[in-house]
Amino acid sequence: MKKQIKAILKKLHLEITGQERMVVDINLDCTRPQKRILLCYLDYQRTARELRQNFGHTNRQEMMQMIKVCIEMGWCIDVCGCNDESARESIPADYYDYILGFGQNFRYALKKNPKAKTVIYMTENPYFISYERESERVAYFKERTGRSFGLERTGIYYQKEDEKAADAVLCLGEKSYFPEEKQVVRIWPSALKNPTFSLDFRHKKKTSFLVYGTDGFVHKGNDILIEVFARHPEWELFLCGARGEEKAKEAGYLLPPNVHAEGFVDTLSEQFKRLAGQCYYLLLPSCSEAPSTSVLTGMRHGMLPIVSRGIGLDDLWEYCSYFEDFHVEAVEQTLLEAIEEEEAVLWQKSEKAMRYADEAFTLEQYTQSLRKALEALLC
Numbered sequence: 001m002k003k004q005i006k007a008i009l010k011k012l013h014l015e016i017t018g019q020e021r022m023v024v025d026i027n028l029d030c031t032r033p034q035k036r037i038l039l040c041y042l043d044y045q046r047t048a049r050e051l052r053q054n055f056g057h058t059n060r061q062e063m064m065q066m067i068k069v070c071i072e073m074g075w076c077i078d079v080c081g082c083n084d085e086s087a088r089e090s091i092p093a094d095y096y097d098y099i100l101g102f103g104q105n106f107r108y109a110l111k112k113n114p115k116a117k118t119v120i121y122m123t124e125n126p127y128f129i130s131y132e133r134e135s136e137r138v139a140y141f142k143e144r145t146g147r148s149f150g151l152e153r154t155g156i157y158y159q160k161e162d163e164k165a166a167d168a169v170l171c172l173g174e175k176s177y178f179p180e181e182k183q184v185v186r187i188w189p190s191a192l193k194n195p196t197f198s199l200d201f202r203h204k205k206k207t208s209f210l211v212y213g214t215d216g217f218v219h220k221g222n223d224i225l226i227e228v229f230a231r232h233p234e235w236e237l238f239l240c241g242a243r244g245e246e247k248a249k250e251a252g253y254l255l256p257p258n259v260h261a262e263g264f265v266d267t268l269s270e271q272f273k274r275l276a277g278q279c280y281y282l283l284l285p286s287c288s289e290a291p292s293t294s295v296l297t298g299m300r301h302g303m304l305p306i307v308s309r310g311i312g313l314d315d316l317w318e319y320c321s322y323f324e325d326f327h328v329e330a331v332e333q334t335l336l337e338a339i340e341e342e343e344a345v346l347w348q349k350s351e352k353a354m355r356y357a358d359e360a361f362t363l364e365q366y367t368q369s370l371r372k373a374l375e376a377l378l379c
Contacts, residue, residue, distance in 0.1 A: 022090040026067060026077040034076040037378075038091070038109055039066060040101030041121065043081035056242075056264060058190045058293045058363075059123070065367045066100075069374060080105050082157060098378050100170070103157050110165060119377050120166035123189075125288045125311070126177050127162065130154040133287035133310075134219050137326065141218050144227070144328070147252050152216045153288070168377045173290025173312035185376055187369035191296035191361035192267040194276075199302040199354060201347055203277050206339045207235045210279040210303060212265075212294035214241030217251050221285030221308070221326060228332045230256045235335075237283075238275055240265040267297055276301040280346055281338055285323045285331055286311050295320075299357035302350040306338060319353040 023044040028034070042063045051060050070077045075098070080087035082103025091105065093112040100119045110118055124130060131154045138149050163169050168183040178184045214222060222239070226248060229237045237259045239245075245261035248254070255261060265272050282298035284307040291312025295305045305320045307313050313320055323334050359365070 021084070021087045022078060022080045024078045024090075026079065027071045027074075028076045029074075034074060035097040036095060037070055037075045037077055037098040037100060038096045038113075038116075039070070039077060039079045040082045040099065040103055040106040040109060041066065041079070043084060044079045046081075056266070058192060058297075061363055062190060062366060062370075065363060066370060069367065069371045072371070073374065073379075082106060100374075100378075102162065107159070107162065107165070117168075117378060118166045119168045119170050119374075120163055122158070122163065122169055122171040122173065123290060124153070124158055125173055125290045127155065127158045127160045129177055129310075130158070130288040131160075137218055137221070137287045140327070141223055141251075145252060149218050149251060151219075153219045170373050170377060171290065174310060174314065183377065185373040187366065187373050188361060189291070189293050189296065190363045190366040191293055191300045191357060193297075193300045193358070193362075194268050194273055197273055197276065197301055199351065200277055201343075201350075204280050204346075205236075205278060206280055206341070206343070206346070208238070208279045208281075209235065209335070210238050210240065210275055210282045210298065211284070212240045212282060212298055213284075213292065214239055214244040214247050216286075217247040219287055221287065221323075221331075222248070223251050223253065224285055224326065224328055224331055225283060226253050226255065226259060227328050228335065229259050231332065232335075233258050235339075236260065238262050238279065240272075240275065272301075276303060280304055280350070281306055283335075284308065284311070285326055287326070289313075296357060296361045299353045300361060302354040304346065304349055304353060306334060319349070319356060 042059060047060050047063050067077060082101055082105055084105065087105055088108055091109050091112060096113045096116045099106065099109050099113060099116045101121050134151050134154045141149050163178055169178050171184060171186050172189050175184050175186050211222060217223060225237060229235055235258060239259060240262045242264040244263065245255060282295060282303040282305050284292055284295055284305065286308050289311035295307060295313060298305060299319060306323065307320055308323050321338060323331055
């Protein structure tokens, strides 16, 4: 009885929130045979609804561009949320020519369609990288604080050896993490841009830093940053992300006065423009990303990233600085060195980073790269 009630309530919730089991037959042409593709990525109706409102991640737009490219390829498209259990019963057997995506439904569809050509879409590092590095951070957190903390990001969307089960890999991060014998194509995600933003150095401070994303608090190294900034009351850190202060409390931290929880900050808002106009640096001492689109968005607004190695940003060495070590003292030393940089040099670096990012990380560039990748992997 409890299971039946739970199922009914879940179905009602999905209807209210605009989620559905599956959207089918997008671009169906009844006059000719077509290749059929299943996209296991974001929920279609939720994505469409959020695009009409404020959205905080580029993947909403990229999801729609993925559908657009598949339409241009002439395919008939089914779409389901990658981990949406209600969609699973609607996935047919021996039906698809191609399967693209990740998550529980991707794995399930592979088993039901063994003849389909499958491409896993890797928006994170592989499981073995994420598990190893997040476990290392959790152990370091306990070593410093005596408090236990579970894995926040690893295993939610990607499981062990998912990439080996697929025929090919379309990745956003480091290609070197995948087997040499596997066909792998890398593309860069897009980044958001505030259309009324203009680069202005009059209010920037070398001691003002920005974090743009707090989901996965210890995973992203925000615990380490809080401890570093507690040592330096003359610095300021702006935490942008929903429930930033609550996430800090869940990890056992009270934010010091110089760490400001800004909450969710829309890139298109005046609040974001103010923060981007104040901070030279965007910080991401994360253990595993592939890569963070918040960093690319920061670059499109003239902020200079200081990030970890191995999180999909190693190729951007002309525009990024790196945390070579995630321990508190090493992170502190990296920031001390950043503050010593001459402002004239920072102006040049900021302008150069923004020019590059405004060309490399547009939605148009993502769409072109995605089209070429799917032609190489599926045609």
